[in-house]
Every structure is written in C-alpha cells, then in structure tokens.
Amino acid sequence: MAPKRKLVFITNREHGASNVHLAVSYEILVNHPDVEIHFVSFPSLEKHVRAVSDQARKQVPAKANFIPIIFHSLPGTPITEAIEARFKTAFYKTMMHPPGFSGALQSYKLMGNFATGWPGEMHLQIYAATAGFIKDINPLLVVLDPVFVPGVEACRDLKTKPVMLSPNAMKDILAQQQPRGQMLWKYPAIASGFQYPLPLYLIPVNIYLIFRLILSLVLSKSLSAKNAYMKKNGHNPAIPFTAPANDDTVTWLVPSLPEIDLPLAFIPKNAIPCGPIIMEFAPVADIDAELASWLARRPTVLINLGTLYKFDEDAAKLMLEAIEYLLEKIKDVQVLWKLSAEREEDAWVGEMRKLDRGDGRIRIEKWISADIAAVLASDTVVLAVHHGGASSYHEAICAGKPHIILPMWVDLYDFATRVEYLGIGLWPTKASAPSWNPTELGAAMVRIVEDSEESRAMRRRAEELKELCRKNQDLLVQQLKALIANPEAFSSQGTEIIQLSRQAAVALEGPFETIQRLAYSALPLVTARVAQEHNVFQTLIANKDKPTSVAILAGKTKISPVILDILLDYLSTQYMVEEVSPQHYKATKLSNVLVAPLFIDGVLHFHDNCLPAFNALNYSLAHPTDSRTPFEIGHNSPADFYTYLESHPVQGGAFHRFMEAQFASLPTWLDVLPFDSEYAASTTSESPIFVDVGGGNGQQCVALQKRYPALQGRIILQDRPAVLEKAITPDSVERMPYDYLTEQPVKGARAYYFRQIFHNNNDETCHRILAAHLPALSPSSVILIDDKVLPDEKPATGSVEYTAGLSLAMLSMFNALERREGQWRKLLADAGLEIREIKHFTDFGDSVIVAGRKM
Structure with a gap:
C-alpha cells in the first residue's frame, strides 16, 4: 500500500494570515483525500481547523478513507497577543495611526517593536517546536506563512524549501523585485496612504519614507536586544518581513491577480498568481434562514471592520450617524452591521444592538453565523464597508461588490488606494482616518448605493473583476476539459501542450508516484x-x-x-x-x-524486437568489453538485428511494414531536392544516376521513378540477396547484391543514396562505409544521406521525446546514435567529404545531407 503523502501548513493564528491556509487545506481535503494534512499553529486556531475538517467530510464520498486535519499546538501565544503584552494595550489600538507623511512616520517608530514579535525565550520555544513538528511529520511539502518568522527559520535550518502562502497582495510581496528601483518611486510607501500613481511632488517624500522604514528596523533597540539574546543562545535569527521572494527556488502562492492590484512590471516565475483564495462557503439560507429572509427584503449595505478592530462607544455612535445619514437619503436600503465591541459588558453595546428604527432597516449583530463571503455573495448586497484587510478586500472582489474602505493602520491604507485606483470603491476618510466623519462616510455610501453614472460604473467594474477571478479559479481545469473534448482546437500548440502537461504531471506527483511511473x-x-x-x-x-x-x-x-x-x-x-x-x-x-495495421505492427516491433534490447542496455554499458549490441544480449542471439529478422518473419514483417507505413504520409527528401535538374541532367540510358545503397525493398527507387517518370539513366537497388528477393521494384530498376562495407562496384554514379543507414552504425563503421564509396565518386557524384540531423542547440522547450527516445533505440539496437549537425560535419570531414547542403523536410529532424569529395 502506498504511503500517505503528507502536507503541513504552518501559520500564525490571526484570521488575516490563517484564512488562506484554511481555504487551501479544505480544497486539498475535498479533492485529494489521499493526502494527509497537518496544521501547525497556536491552540486558539484548532477549533477553526476542526471546522474545516468537518465541512470537508461532508463533501467526500462515504467510502473514501477520510482523515481529518491533524493539528499540532505551538507553545507560547499568538503574535498579536505577544505585542499586546509588550505595549499593555489592545493590538489594534497600538497599530492605529493616520495616513500621510507624519502618520507613516508615527507607524514606523513602532515598526521595530512589531517586528520583534515574541520575546526571545518564547521565540526559541516556538522555533524548536516548529522544527520538531517538521522533522516528526516528514512532509512532502511545507506550506508556510512568510510572516511567521520561527517557521521561516525552521525551514531554513532544516534545508526545507517551503511553499510560501500569504494573504497579501502582489505588490506587497513583489515590490522589491520590480526593476529600476520602482519600489522607491512608483508605489506608495506602506502606511502612507499616498495615491497611485504617485504625483511627482510626492516621489522624494515617498523615497524618504521607505528609507526611514528600513532604518526603523535596522536601529530597533527591541529587535537588536532580542537578536542578541537568540545569538547568545546559539540561534541565527531571520530578519522579519524578509522571507526570500527573490529566491527562485521557493514558490510563492499569491492570492491575487495583476488585474486586481497596482500594476507590476515584473512577476517572477516562482510567484504564482492564484487569484483570491476564499474558503468555500454554504449559502446564507443553509446557515441562517431568518437572516437570508431579511437580506432578501431590499438592497443591503454590509459593514464589517474585521476581527481585530473593536468599537468603543464614540466610534460606534459615529458609525450609527453615518448609517442614519444613508437611511434618510435612500429609503429603499437596509444595513447589516457586524459590531464587535471593545467591552461587551458595557450597557451601550446591548442597547445599540437592540436598536429598532421601526422599519427593520438596520440590523446590528455581535456575530454573523453565515460566512461573510456568503453574505457578500447574496444578490441584494450592494456595498461592502470594511477596514481594508486583505481577506475582506478579496471577498468583496470575488462577490463583485463595490467597496468603501475605512483604513486604520499600515497596509490597510494600501487597499484603500487600490479600490480608488481600480474604480471599484471609495476611501472617504482621508482627512479623518483612523476614525471617520459620519457625514463624509454617509455621503460616500449614498454615492455608491444611489443610481448614478458613477455608481453604475463602479458596480460594472466590480462585476468585471468578479468574473475575471471566477474564470481564473477554474481556468486550468476548464481548459484541460475543453482540450479533451475538442483536441483539434488546440492542435497548433499541440507539441508544447503535451510537453507542459507532462512537466505538470511530474511536478504534481509525489516520490511514490514517481517510482510507480518508472x-x-x-x-x-x-x-x-x-x-x-x-x-x-x-x-x-x-x-x-x-x-x-x-x-x-x-x-x-x-x-x-x-x-x-x-x-x-x-x-x-x-x-x-x-x-x-x-x-x-x-x-x-x-x-x-x-x-490499425500501422499500430499493430508498431506495437509488435517495439515489444518483440526492441523491449529486450532496452532491458539489456544497462548490462551492455556496465560491460564495455562485451562487443555485442544490447539487442544481441537481450535476445541472446549471435545475429545482428537485420540478420535476426530474416529468421523471424513475423517480427521482420512487422518491422518493415511499420517503417514503410509511418513515413508514407510524411514529406520526403524528394519534396526538398529537385533531383532531375540537379543530378540527372545530360545523362544517357547507360549513366548510373541513382544507387540506393542498402535500399531494402526498393521503396525509394519506386518513389523516384514515380516523381520523375522521364528520368534517363540507370536506377540501381543494392542490398543483401535475401532482402532483394522481396523487393517491390519494377524491371526498370536493377537489383544488385551488395555489402556496403566492400568497395562500391558502380563507379561514377550521379547519386549514392543512403536512407537510415548511418544511424544504425557507429562512427567507425560509418567511416568504413564511406571509405568503400570514395573510390567510386566522380567530380559530379554526390552522396545523399537521408537521416535525422538534430540541431546542435536544443530548442528552448527542451528535447523532443520522440527524437531523444529514438537515439536511445539506436544505441540499444545497433550501438549507434542519432547525430547532431556538428557530429555529421565531423564524421563526413574525417572521411574526406564535405557537406554541401542540408535540407530538412520534417519537424523531427528528418533531413537529406548532400555531400561530395572535398574540393
């Protein structure tokens, strides 16, 4: 029984970081129940992981061997709690700052403390536990939150190449890799809230802010002290926020698309834009029928400022004023507000949640049991008011809803800039953030909800991005299904698709699958x-x-x-x-x-004739003093391949029919070489014009006469007597028994033609063949070699499997090879010949070489 493939997800506990890991693990559970999934995080995430397993179990067939996600608890506290302990205040309050130059500097002063994360001792405990889990699980793949520094260090020290999975937008991950220093002058500095594109007057300020941000990390006393502690304890600390996006051996799964982010000039190959990664959700009606009924009543505005932010009474009253403004201006709209309070026990909280205007148009909830993504997907929801977190942004994008963003800290300001640049929403609190002016917020909600040219444009653009994300999520699977249903439609890219699909299959398979395939x-x-x-x-x-x-x-x-x-x-x-x-x-x-006869003969030939030779190749290479070919070893036969076929008529017949049939529909040397004008001019009936050396049943002699029926001169077929007996040539073609290792008896012929002779022989034998023909060549004689001529430089897409396999077949059958152009030139030059031209006539390297005596 095949061992289970194991994947381990390692992430911070905070919803913004962990949601994408939960969503991906769910998809793997449902679609690949044979994969064993492990989750490494803090204990408070375990119930969410268990919920993912429970939801996935419902989608997996009962007969499947379903294994729920195995959770591994880390010691210590989640990073937000560690920062709260350091500042002795709520995480979101520590983080809050206004936008602009001074606001960004205010946030940068604390950035070193945020980067410090856990105290040194706790960090080392988390690191040791993470490394221990990775070693104990021994996973095929580690999927890592790049902000989880102990995990970055553990993978580094264990020499494990993780797949990085971050909820962040493409610009946040890839800005440092943009050409010409664009991170300095093209993209707004984090926490600044500057507009995009940056106006010229803000570029110097932007550059200054980025250098101040770097200095805040380099000069952070708390971070320096922690690093010194860890080094003292024999640990090499990683620099926070610098997981190696520029390491092209590390794959980054980016839950975004270029079309829903600020423009990027360069996306490295190791960064895979997946589109938004959203946890699969049940419709609202399946979770809360009463809420679904309420949503269906009229157009709805959803207000949800995430899990970290907590309202105090003043902020809640400002929000309520903005809602009242909206409800007064537009009568046929309602509001669903998820209100998380700073202190749930305060009297104002319960009173506000019970608020009833008499028309049922406002609903204030502590918790919404249905997924927020499911609420947004409801047809009646017309606007998402959120804080600008990555998950909230991507959920609204996937739902095709316009945004109003109320940013309060650091990267939230970036998402506010995004929605205005993309034309899918508003940031109405530029002057009041991190709070909000109720009149400005209310007016902004009215602008989007009312029917106007501006609001229609936003809704239309939001729907376009929703459709783009939907198509992207299913694009590869849909394209593969379309290809299977109608392969002719993809024929122009057939070779590349085949190569890429094989590469993809190898990339996706695990080690046990690889050994099975081999x-x-x-x-x-x-x-x-x-x-x-x-x-x-x-x-x-x-x-x-x-x-x-x-x-x-x-x-x-x-x-x-x-x-x-x-x-x-x-x-x-x-x-x-x-x-x-x-x-x-x-x-x-x-x-x-x-x-079909062609494939019956082909299968018989490769199975009966070639397979024993392939199996003997390793023995032959391991015993270089054994002069036998792998074919002779594999068949335990003293006879070479062609002699063997004479005494095995079934295998011999299949081989000759297969060789003849597979080339019947392909171009030939006659399609690229004007034989009559170049080699048969001014001849008489006695002139030898074409000698087909080792020509088998004479197929090429027949083809030449058919192409040029008026040719004057002798056409001669040469081969072993037993082969000539089965020739298909008419009486006008002379049949001459001949061994091509002996001197050529026909002197001064215009063309000595060798079809697939040289690839059956090594260089030494080829030189003997050519030496046997040199005395027969006149100044007007040429040697025509109909064989494969492979390019010296392999194509950008890599070697073609057919030609690469054929070279191994020649090695196994004859101790020979398919030659590259440079090898042909050297082989003929060493024999006293020069190549006058090479004409290719198929995409697989089939060519005719025109050679003559060196002048």
Whole structure:
C-alpha cells in the first residue's frame, strides 16, 4: 500500500494570515483525500481547523478513507497577543495611526517593536517546536506563512524549501523585485496612504519614507536586544518581513491577480498568481434562514471592520450617524452591521444592538453565523464597508461588490488606494482616518448605493473583476476539459501542450508516484501487445458503443476472467479502454487507433524486437568489453538485428511494414531536392544516376521513378540477396547484391543514396562505409544521406521525446546514435567529404545531407 503523502501548513493564528491556509487545506481535503494534512499553529486556531475538517467530510464520498486535519499546538501565544503584552494595550489600538507623511512616520517608530514579535525565550520555544513538528511529520511539502518568522527559520535550518502562502497582495510581496528601483518611486510607501500613481511632488517624500522604514528596523533597540539574546543562545535569527521572494527556488502562492492590484512590471516565475483564495462557503439560507429572509427584503449595505478592530462607544455612535445619514437619503436600503465591541459588558453595546428604527432597516449583530463571503455573495448586497484587510478586500472582489474602505493602520491604507485606483470603491476618510466623519462616510455610501453614472460604473467594474477571478479559479481545469473534448482546437500548440502537461504531471506527483511511473513504464506497451494479440480491442470495437462484460470478453479472447479483469483494469488507466460500469468495458478512440495495421505492427516491433534490447542496455554499458549490441544480449542471439529478422518473419514483417507505413504520409527528401535538374541532367540510358545503397525493398527507387517518370539513366537497388528477393521494384530498376562495407562496384554514379543507414552504425563503421564509396565518386557524384540531423542547440522547450527516445533505440539496437549537425560535419570531414547542403523536410529532424569529395 502506498504511503500517505503528507502536507503541513504552518501559520500564525490571526484570521488575516490563517484564512488562506484554511481555504487551501479544505480544497486539498475535498479533492485529494489521499493526502494527509497537518496544521501547525497556536491552540486558539484548532477549533477553526476542526471546522474545516468537518465541512470537508461532508463533501467526500462515504467510502473514501477520510482523515481529518491533524493539528499540532505551538507553545507560547499568538503574535498579536505577544505585542499586546509588550505595549499593555489592545493590538489594534497600538497599530492605529493616520495616513500621510507624519502618520507613516508615527507607524514606523513602532515598526521595530512589531517586528520583534515574541520575546526571545518564547521565540526559541516556538522555533524548536516548529522544527520538531517538521522533522516528526516528514512532509512532502511545507506550506508556510512568510510572516511567521520561527517557521521561516525552521525551514531554513532544516534545508526545507517551503511553499510560501500569504494573504497579501502582489505588490506587497513583489515590490522589491520590480526593476529600476520602482519600489522607491512608483508605489506608495506602506502606511502612507499616498495615491497611485504617485504625483511627482510626492516621489522624494515617498523615497524618504521607505528609507526611514528600513532604518526603523535596522536601529530597533527591541529587535537588536532580542537578536542578541537568540545569538547568545546559539540561534541565527531571520530578519522579519524578509522571507526570500527573490529566491527562485521557493514558490510563492499569491492570492491575487495583476488585474486586481497596482500594476507590476515584473512577476517572477516562482510567484504564482492564484487569484483570491476564499474558503468555500454554504449559502446564507443553509446557515441562517431568518437572516437570508431579511437580506432578501431590499438592497443591503454590509459593514464589517474585521476581527481585530473593536468599537468603543464614540466610534460606534459615529458609525450609527453615518448609517442614519444613508437611511434618510435612500429609503429603499437596509444595513447589516457586524459590531464587535471593545467591552461587551458595557450597557451601550446591548442597547445599540437592540436598536429598532421601526422599519427593520438596520440590523446590528455581535456575530454573523453565515460566512461573510456568503453574505457578500447574496444578490441584494450592494456595498461592502470594511477596514481594508486583505481577506475582506478579496471577498468583496470575488462577490463583485463595490467597496468603501475605512483604513486604520499600515497596509490597510494600501487597499484603500487600490479600490480608488481600480474604480471599484471609495476611501472617504482621508482627512479623518483612523476614525471617520459620519457625514463624509454617509455621503460616500449614498454615492455608491444611489443610481448614478458613477455608481453604475463602479458596480460594472466590480462585476468585471468578479468574473475575471471566477474564470481564473477554474481556468486550468476548464481548459484541460475543453482540450479533451475538442483536441483539434488546440492542435497548433499541440507539441508544447503535451510537453507542459507532462512537466505538470511530474511536478504534481509525489516520490511514490514517481517510482510507480518508472516501475510500470513498460506496461502500456506490454498490455497493448496482449490486447492486440488476443483480440480484446477488436471485440470491443465490434460491439460499438455497447458495453461488453468481462465474461463475454473472456469467451472471445480465451483469457480467464480473473486475468482479463486485471488486464482491462490497467488498460482503462491508460485510456485504451473505458470502464463503463463494474466489469463492463467499451472501446475508446485509442482502442480504434491500436487496431490499425500501422499500430499493430508498431506495437509488435517495439515489444518483440526492441523491449529486450532496452532491458539489456544497462548490462551492455556496465560491460564495455562485451562487443555485442544490447539487442544481441537481450535476445541472446549471435545475429545482428537485420540478420535476426530474416529468421523471424513475423517480427521482420512487422518491422518493415511499420517503417514503410509511418513515413508514407510524411514529406520526403524528394519534396526538398529537385533531383532531375540537379543530378540527372545530360545523362544517357547507360549513366548510373541513382544507387540506393542498402535500399531494402526498393521503396525509394519506386518513389523516384514515380516523381520523375522521364528520368534517363540507370536506377540501381543494392542490398543483401535475401532482402532483394522481396523487393517491390519494377524491371526498370536493377537489383544488385551488395555489402556496403566492400568497395562500391558502380563507379561514377550521379547519386549514392543512403536512407537510415548511418544511424544504425557507429562512427567507425560509418567511416568504413564511406571509405568503400570514395573510390567510386566522380567530380559530379554526390552522396545523399537521408537521416535525422538534430540541431546542435536544443530548442528552448527542451528535447523532443520522440527524437531523444529514438537515439536511445539506436544505441540499444545497433550501438549507434542519432547525430547532431556538428557530429555529421565531423564524421563526413574525417572521411574526406564535405557537406554541401542540408535540407530538412520534417519537424523531427528528418533531413537529406548532400555531400561530395572535398574540393
């Protein structure tokens, strides 16, 4: 039984950081129940992790071996609680500051304290626990919150390359990698709330702020003291907020898209824009039917300032004034307000939540049981008023709702800038943040809710971004399904798609899947041979689309039902047959392909002739003094390949038919070389014009005569007597027994033609062949070599599997190879010949080399 693939998510406990980890773990649980998921965080996150497992369990088939997420508790406290302990005040109060130059500087003075995070002793405990969990779990992959510094350090010290998963926007992660120092002059400094694009007069101020931010971290006394403590205890501290986005060996999953962020000039390959990552949610009606009924009554404004911010009485009264302003101006609108209070026991809290205007148009809740994303997705919600957190921003984006942002600290101001730049919302508190002026806020809500050209434009743009995100989330799967349904539509990119899909499959598979793929790599060929030999495909095709039972197939094929069931089970994994229902199968497109004569011969040839040679390749390379080819070793035969075929007519017939048929529909050397004008001018009936050396059944002689029926001169087919007996040439073609390692008896011919001779031989034998022909060459003679000429430089997409595999086949069958252009030039030059031209006639390197004596 295959061992479980293990993934571990390591994240801070705060919802802003952990929500994306929870959402991704849910998707993996539902779609890949064979993956064992571990979660490393602080105890207060465990109930949320358990809720994800419970929700996923409902989506997984009952027969599946479902394993809930395994939670591992870290010692210490979440980082926000650690900062609260240091400042002895609520985290959000410590963080709050106004926007602008002075407000940004105010936040920077505390940035070192925020970066310090946990006290040194607690940090080391968290680090040790994290590293221990990673070692004990031994996961295939670590998914890491890049702000969780102990996790960054643990992965670094364990030499584990994590996948970074952050809720932050693309600009926040990738600004440092933008060219020409754009992070200094193009993007607003964090916490400033400057507009985008930056006006010229703000660029010097912006640059100054960024350097002040860097200095605040470098000169932080609390951070320096903590680092000194950790170094004293033998620990190498990582620099906070500097997880290696510029390390291209570390993949970043970015829950954003270029279209929903500030413009970026450069997105590195290791950063994958996934689009917003939102936890799958149930409709509001499934969770709270009464709330769903209330929402359906009229257009609704949702106010939710996140989980960190807590209202005091003054702030709540200002919000209520803004709501009253909206409700007075627009009669057919209602407001759902999630009010989290600083002190729930205060009398004003209960009184305000019970507020009733008499028309039921305001609803104030401590907690909303349905997901906020589900509420936003309700058709009647027309506006999201939020604080500008990454999760709130992305939830509103996915719901296609305009925003009003009330930012209060650091990166929240960036999201306020985003919505105004993108034309999907307003930031009405520029002059009053981190608080709000109720008249300005109320007026802004009216501007978006009322029917005006401005509000329609915002709603239209928000819907466009929603649709963009929806398409992006399903894009790859949809495209793959479309390709399967209509492959012809993608034919122009077929080669690249095949290569990329194979790369993707390898990238996604785990180590055990890799060894399975390698261990069973011969089985497609072996099972296809069995199915062809025993008429499995033919029987299924005869029944057309009607499923055929294993019992009926067993009677037709004379294979026992037990063995046949095993065979068909494997064939279905390779799409050679389709299992319609248990023990009932039907033919597929591939079934029909595999009964064509070309593919019957091809499978037989590669299975019977080549597979033993492939299996002997390692032995041959390990015993260089053994002069036999891998083919001779694998078949335990003293005869070379062609001699062997003479005594094995079934395999020989399949090989010759396959070679002839596979090239029948492809271009040939005659399509690129004007033989009549270049090599057959001024000849007589006695002039030898074409000598097909080792020409087999004479197919090329026939093709030449068919192309140029008026040719004057002798056309000669040379090969071993046993081969010539099976030639298909007319009487006008001379048949001459000949061994191409002996001197060529036909002197002065216009062209000596070698088709796929040299790739069957090593350089030493090739030199002997060429030396045997040099005496026959006249000044007007050429040697035509019809063979593969591979480029010296591999294409940007990498080697083509067909040509790379063919080179190994030549090595296994003949101790030879497919040659690159440089190798051809050296081979012929060493033999006293020069290449006059090379003409390619297929995309797989098939070419004709025109060579003559060195001048």
